Amino acid sequence: MNIAIMVCKKLTSECSGSWCFKAFAEKDKSFAIYKSEIETNLCGFFHCNGCGSNLDKELEYKVTQLKKVGVKTVHISKCIEVECDRYNEVRNFLLRNDFNIIDGTH
Structure with a gap:
């Protein structure tokens, strides 16, 4: 199974992604669903490309690339849920593009 993690652009200047990768590597937290895989x-x-971006336009290339490598599931990180005023819009965009959505990473 091929998956991806989406994080908040506002926090990429502060976050190394370490806890997301640690949870993935250990199949812990929201990645525990893959223990039997x-x-x-x-x-x-x-x-995303920022709070003021046009999601459809700005994420189109990224979505295309994810699909090319066979990603079916996107984990939306907790930082998006906490920081993003457009959380539901982001989530719905990914659903419209035929991804399974898992809320959270670590």
Whole structure:
């Protein structure tokens, strides 16, 4: 199974992603759902292009690339839920683009 993590652009200047990667590597927190999977590949770690961006336009290329590598599931990091006023818009955009959504990472 190929998955990706979406994080908040506002926090990328502060966050190293370490806790997301640690939880993924240990199949802990929201990644515990993959414990029975033989192979789970983290194929993308990306963010939107900012609070004022046009999601459809700005994420189109990223979505295309995720699909090309077979990503079916996107984990929306907790930082987006906490920091993003457009959380539901982001979530709905990903759903419209045929991704399974998991809320949270660590």
